[in-house]
Amino acid sequence: MDLVTFPQKEKSLRLSYSEIKFYLVFSLVLSGLIYWLHSYLFEKNYAEELFLFLGEKSQMAHGGASPDIDNWLFVTPLIPYTLVLYLCSPYIALSLLSGFLWAGWLYSVRVLFKRRQITFGLALVLWAFLALSPTSVWFFIEMPQLAFVYSAFVISLYALRRYFFKNISSEFLVFALASALVVQNNIPSFAVYLAYILPAASVIWTLKKPPVPLILVIIFPTLFFIFAPMAMNGLLHSDFSLSGIIHYFPMLNVDLEAYEGSWIETGKFMLRLFWENGLYTLPFWIFWFRVPFHQHKGVYISFLGAPLIFLGVKIYFGGYIPDLGTLILFPLFAILLLSAPFRVTLKKKAGFELILSVLFMGAILWDFQTLTNGAHKPDFYRALLGAPFAKHNISDEIALAKILRASEGRVLTDERVTYKIIYLVDDPMRFVVPYQYRFETVLSKPERFVKWVLVTEGFRQDRVLKTYPAAKFGELPGYRVAHQIGDFTLFERVEDPDLSTQMPQQE
Incomplete structure (x- = not known):
């Protein structure tokens, strides 16, 4: 491979042994503070869904009813779930992360x-x-999964850029590992791998002898992203067309459904998004006007375009959540771009840093201003200040969990909508949930197998409620309404079933 000359020395961000020790101590102290904050918020009946979701999955796994492998690939974020699984506590694991x-x-x-x-x-x-x-505070404390993905994405591009200009094999290894971590969540996350195609292609095109490992690292994940959903769609629905790929990407916000699958609408939405939040993303855009390399500007511009493609892919495939926290990727990317040398005089460099300081100060002020109009996760701060909040309030789930903990008998429910209650009860083997083989048998005649049936009318995908739609009106054969709290209805069996009826075994 022909080495690209890069005369100005660039210092790596690698740490010395003493720096690593300081970083570890600092990280543990910060993790402890975050854990204490989570405990304080939990006492206020506030909880982020991800923590309870992964906690419930961990409880099920340790209780002998682990989710099927397809749930790991399509539903459960793998790295955060693995940490929760081995540490047996979502709050300890995710606070450390x-x-x-x-x-x-x-x-x-x-x-x-x-x-x-x-x-x-x-x-x-x-x-x-x-x-x-x-x-930033909300992002790193409440969204460790997204923070992990963004950090891995930025680090991977930083390593690829250093590999291109320095020809350091270890940097390519960092790029390969970090890019793999970006798509660690599940199969739909492979869509974001498309963001690597432009910078990787520019590197391959610029080098006279492109490295084969880089070509393979880009090609194989892209092919997997395309053909794995096609194969699954073909096996399940006899449709091997490319149009079936989009159905494997969950729509995280129904208000953005019009943008899913349309690059034109996605582009319009991105333009409006940057226009409305321009001050917050200006630290990133300023680098477009100060490309630091005299040579290979196309390579550098392709790296600047990668975060835009990353965001566009998330919107196109329905994975974007309309929240200012999602846009923090661009200021974070700008911070790491500062590690690149500036091919300007010291006077001009000082002027650029002054401009960048002003822009980041503007982003901070903009951030505080958006806090007042609910542009991003106000519940977190409302809970901290003791103000009323709704979306993340788990008071109803806590009340139902107390009732179930004080009772006996199995519970039929759909854990996709009641996972918070299952986690709070802390007895997963009492619950019969959809991914278990015995669920269909129990669902067909619940009064013969379970004492309790828990449904919620707040979610259309509740399997139990779909089977027994009259349950939303308090009618379920063989049961009576024992408790109705919020959107949840807990049914209790009226009389004991035939004693000869046994609970089907989990296979």
């Missing part, structure tokens, strides 16, 4: 300053953005 990620970004700014790649003034502004801005 949040602490290490947040500390990593804060410490990267320290490394940039210590190695004189940024001034103290800019470092102070970046620390303020990462540690004090409302979106």
Whole structure:
């Protein structure tokens, strides 16, 4: 491979042994603070869905009723779930993940300053953005899964850029591992791998002898992303067309359904999104006007375009959540771009850093302003301040969990909509849920097998409610309404079934 010359020395972000020790201690302290904050919020009846979702899956696995492997691939985020599974506590596991990620970004700014790649003034502004801005605090504390994906994505592009300019094999290994972690969540996450095609293609095109490993790393995941859903769709529905791929990507927000599967509508939505939140993303856009390389500008521009493709792919496949926290990818990407050398005079570099400091300060002020109009996750801050909140309030689930813990007997329910209650009860073997083989048998004649039936009319996909639609009106053969709290209805069996009837065994 012909080495691309890059005369100005660029310092790596690798840490010394003492720096690693300091980072580990800092991460553990920060993780402890995050865990304490989660405990405080839980006492306020506040909980993020991801924590209870993974906690319930972990309980089921340890109780002997682990989800099928297809649920791991299509539903459960693999890396966060693995941490929760082995640590047996979603709050400990995800607090550690949040602490290490947040500390990593804060410490990267320290490394940039210590190695004189940024001034103290800019470092102070970046620390303020990462540690004090409302979106950043919510993002790293409440969304560790998304923070993990964004961090891996940015690191992978940083490593690929250094591999291109420095020809360091270890950087390619970092790129391969980090890009694999980006798509670790599930099969639908392979869509974001399309964001790597442009920078990888520009690197391959620029080099006279493109590295075969880079070609393979890009081609095989892309082919898997295309053909795996096609194969599944063909086996299940006898349709091997490319149009079937879109059905394997969950629509996370029904309000954005019009944008799913349309690149034109996706582009329009992105333009409106950046226009409405332009001040927050300006630290990223400023780099388009200060491309630091005299040579290979096309390569650098392709790297700048990767986050845009990343966002566009998420919108196109229905994986975008309309929240300012999603746009934090662009300021984070701008922070890591500061590790690149500036091919300008020191005077111009100081001027650029001053402009960048002002833009990040503007992003912080914009962030605080959006907090007042509910542009992103106000429930988190309402719970902290003791104000009423609705979406993340689990008071109904806690009340039902107390009732079930004080009773005996099995419970028929759809864990996709009642997973919070299952986690809070902390006795997963009492529950009969859809992915278990015995579920259909029990669902056909519940009064012969289970004492309790739990349904909720707040979700259309409740399997039990679909089978017995009259249950929303309090009518279920062989049962009476025992408790009705919020959207949840708990039925209790009227009389005992035939004693000869046994619960079908889980296969």
